[in-house]
Amino acid sequence: MTQQLPVQTLQPMIRVLSDEQVRAIHYATLEILAKTGVEMQDPQGRELLLEAGAWESNGRIKIPENLVTDAIACAPSRIPMYDRLGNLTMPLELGKVFFGSGSDTTFTLDVKTGERRRTMAQDVEDIAHLCDALENMDFIMSMGNPSDVPPDDLYIHEFIRMIRGSVKPIVYTAKNRADMEDIYRIAVAVASDEEALREKPFLLLYAEPISPLLIPEESLQKLTFCAEKGIPASYPPSPNTGGGGPITLAGALALGNAECLVGLIISQLIRPGTPFLYGMNTAAMDMKSTIVSYGSPEWPLGMMAQMDLARYYNLPAWSAGGASDSKVVDAQAGIEMTFSILTNFLARATLVHDVGYIEYGSTSSMEALVIADEIIRMTRFLVDGVAVNETTLALDAIARVRPGAGFLADDHTLDNWKWAQWRPALIDRNRYDRWVKLGRKDMFTRANERAREILEEHQVPPLPEEAEGAIAEVLAERAAAGG
Amino acid sequence: MSDILKQIAEKLYDGEDDAVAELTQRALDEGLTPAEVLNGGLLAGMDRVGVDFRDGELFVPEVLIAARAMHAGMAILRPLLTESDVPSAGKVVIGTVEGDLHDIGKNLVGMMLEGGGFEIVDLGTDVPPDRFIEAIKMEHPNLIGMSALLTTTMPSMKRTIDALMEAGLRDTVRVMVGGAPVTQTFADEIGADGYAPDAASAVELARSLAGQINKSDG
Numbered sequence: 001m002t003q004q005l006p007v008q009t010l011q012p013m014i015r016v017l018s019d020e021q022v023r024a025i026h027y028a029t030l031e032i033l034a035k036t037g038v039e040m041q042d043p044q045g046r047e048l049l050l051e052a053g054a055w056e057s058n059g060r061i062k063i064p065e066n067l068v069t070d071a072i073a074c075a076p077s078r079i080p081m082y083d084r085l086g087n088l089t090m091p092l093e094l095g096k097v098f099f100g101s102g103s104d105t106t107f108t109l110d111v112k113t114g115e116r117r118r119t120m121a122q123d124v125e126d127i128a129h130l131c132d133a134l135e136n137m138d139f140i141m142s143m144g145n146p147s148d149v150p151p152d153d154l155y156i157h158e159f160i161r162m163i164r165g166s167v168k169p170i171v172y173t174a175k176n177r178a179d180m181e182d183i184y185r186i187a188v189a190v191a192s193d194e195e196a197l198r199e200k201p202f203l204l205l206y207a208e209p210i211s212p213l214l215i216p217e218e219s220l221q222k223l224t225f226c227a228e229k230g231i232p233a234s235y236p237p238s239p240n241t242g243g244g245g246p247i248t249l250a251g252a253l254a255l256g257n258a259e260c261l262v263g264l265i266i267s268q269l270i271r272p273g274t275p276f277l278y279g280m281n282t283a284a285m286d287m288k289s290t291i292v293s294y295g296s297p298e299w300p301l302g303m304m305a306q307m308d309l310a311r312y313y314n315l316p317a318w319s320a321g322g323a324s325d326s327k328v329v330d331a332q333a334g335i336e337m338t339f340s341i342l343t344n345f346l347a348r349a350t351l352v353h354d355v356g357y358i359e360y361g362s363t364s365s366m367e368a369l370v371i372a373d374e375i376i377r378m379t380r381f382l383v384d385g386v387a388v389n390e391t392t393l394a395l396d397a398i399a400r401v402r403p404g405a406g407f408l409a410d411d412h413t414l415d416n417w418k419w420a421q422w423r424p425a426l427i428d429r430n431r432y433d434r435w436v437k438l439g440r441k442d443m444f445t446r447a448n449e450r451a452r453e454i455l456e457e458h459q460v461p462p463l464p465e466e467a468e469g470a471i472a473e474v475l476a477e478r479a480a481a482g483g
Numbered sequence: 484m485s486d487i488l489k490q491i492a493e494k495l496y497d498g499e500d501d502a503v504a505e506l507t508q509r510a511l512d513e514g515l516t517p518a519e520v521l522n523g524g525l526l527a528g529m530d531r532v533g534v535d536f537r538d539g540e541l542f543v544p545e546v547l548i549a550a551r552a553m554h555a556g557m558a559i560l561r562p563l564l565t566e567s568d569v570p571s572a573g574k575v576v577i578g579t580v581e582g583d584l585h586d587i588g589k590n591l592v593g594m595m596l597e598g599g600g601f602e603i604v605d606l607g608t609d610v611p612p613d614r615f616i617e618a619i620k621m622e623h624p625n626l627i628g629m630s631a632l633l634t635t636t637m638p639s640m641k642r643t644i645d646a647l648m649e650a651g652l653r654d655t656v657r658v659m660v661g662g663a664p665v666t667q668t669f670a671d672e673i674g675a676d677g678y679a680p681d682a683a684s685a686v687e688l689a690r691s692l693a694g695q696i697n698k699s700d701g
Contacts, residue, residue: 402586404584404585404586404587404608405586405587405590406586406587406590408543408544408547408587408590408591408594409547409590409591409594411551413544413547414498414544414547414548414551417542417544418544423542430539431680431681432680433680433681433684434539434680434681
């Protein structure tokens with residue numbers, strides 16, 4: 001018999017926009033760029049755009065379609081990201097999905113006391129340390145804004161704490177060009193030299209325009225710095241429906257797309273081929289509390305929709321998920337985190353940040369991160385689909401079984417159980433009596449214990465001496481300048 | 484304990500049936516007695532499996548894979564062993580009670596008890612009280628274990644215990660019950676001697692109950 005081909009496994013994937021819808025949003029974006037225009041506050045960016053064929057009217061910079069098309073064609077389709085030890089751990093490519101912490105919360109739930117308090121620099125390092133151990137956290141983004149450092153040096157301290165706390169790739173933020181230069185100096189010292197950093201980048205910039213339609217000078221300067229140095233960058237706007245964006249998701253997507261593409265165009269005009277991570281954040285502004293909701297269904301729906309746009313442009317994309325509006329790590333948090341993690345995985349969002357947020361992004365929680373790690377693992381099993389082949393169809397075992405007697409002790413079970421079923425690590429499936437015996441612990445308590453155990457036991461390789469030297473220099477110079 | 488017996492116990496724990504068979508043969512070739520290989524190797528390994536399963540460190544298939552390895556060793560030893568070489572933790576008659584056709588949970592308990600060194604007589608499913616009585620008369624077990632998956636078949640457990648009393652057999656055996664709807668309270672109400680919520684604790688329970696009964700003919 002001719003050897004037959006195996007049955008291919010369908011690995012479920014979600015699209016939420018049809019080709020026609022994607023084109024319609026793309027056309028709307030072109031209309032916004034060419035007719036409405038953006039307010040460009042950076043003189044260098046303005047010059048670059050005008051020279052390339054944009055024009056200015058009524059104080060707005062208006063961008064023609066060909067600049068958009070050229071920039072999309074010019075941008076690399078993949079951004080290989082490395083850990084600080086030089087291993088390729090996060091190839092940002094369409095079809096792949098990566099998760100990470102984030103970002104910049106004001107408060108944290110103290111893992112020892114349970115108290116909600118202001119974030120300190122040590123928390124940023126501790127959470128990086130925790131994420132370093134969590135298998136499904138692929139990158140680190142500062143989980144909080146430390147309140148115990150000089151405000152002007154905030155992002156420097158965040159970067160230092162992240163890079164000490166973990167070897168994983170870092171998504172970082174900066175205040176201005178001076179921040180960018182100091183962070184770059186430290187990163188070069190970690191990598192050993194500029195070339196090594198350019199060839200194996202372990203940091204990616206998160207800068208953003210202000211929705212709607214405002215391109216601040218400092219955000220563009222940060223982007224420009226990355227383009228000059230070959231450091232990957234993202235420029236996701238936040239056209240949250242009813243706030244930074246129109247109340248309707250389609251309009252928010254068209255607007256956010258326009259703002260993001262301005263960043264893409266600038267990066268490619270400065271240096272064609274600059275690695276640029278497409279994407280936007282489309283949460284909903286709640287019409288009662290006016291919080292930007294990280295539990296709303298609009299958020300994952302928007303993130304899935306922008307992935308359809310990303311595929312249209314053949315660019316890997318920024319995304320967000322695994323967060324909650326709940327003030328505590330409770331059932332609401334579980335629902336909201338699961339909802340956005342599952343949808344991001346199904347939509348194959350490339351780089352998913354915001355994992356571990358609670359309180360609509362105001363508070364970080366180590367427990368939420370530990371729980372998210374389990375949700376991601378669970379989701380990964382589901383998205384893997386149902387393999388159909390001779391082994392999995394189990395016809396021999398079915399033929400062998402005594403009716404009613406079960407498969408538990410069958411060789412087919414004993415040979416395949418390990419991979420055929422998903423096994424929880426944090427989720428509790430004990431029988432009642434055993435659960436009681438183990439102390440009647442709920443999910444939060446178990447996650448808290450796991451987090452503390454990791455902080456106690458997990459070791460992170462220290463930074464090279466030269467890097468600690470560069471850090472000391474940067475901090476000393478800043479202290480001198482401040483005093 | 485000699486090195487080879489330690490290896491047998493380890494390979495058994497890991498469920499490597501071929502290695503267990505090979506090492507069992509080698510131990511005999513090296514001059515160890517069948518009883519030494521059984522007690523110091525196979526049963527020592529199985530004891531560790533039982534302890535770790537009870538403590539929640541092993542999954543059911545891992546226990547069954549270890550049991551499969553135990554069988555591989557026993558296939559070589561059995562023809563060489565005399566009756567007195569084989570220690571038994573006791574004899575248990577098990578069955579799913581009258582009106583209930585559910586087999587899987589009862590089978591699991593049976594396998595775990597077997598792994599724990601008990602001799603098992605499995606009466607199957609839908610077992611009426613008089614078949615339990617018949618088996619007690621024939622097999623002289625230390626224990627009987629009744630299983631029910633349905634709330635509607637739980638009363639059969641009480642009927643069976645009542646029948647044991649009427650037949651004058653109640654004091655000759657200890658009775659344990661289990662199954663999804665069964666609770667300790669129910670077990671107490673119907674006059675059972677013990678209840679186990681899962682297969683691992685069923686082994687513990689059987690051990691403690693078997694210790695209370697000394698069979699003159701065992």
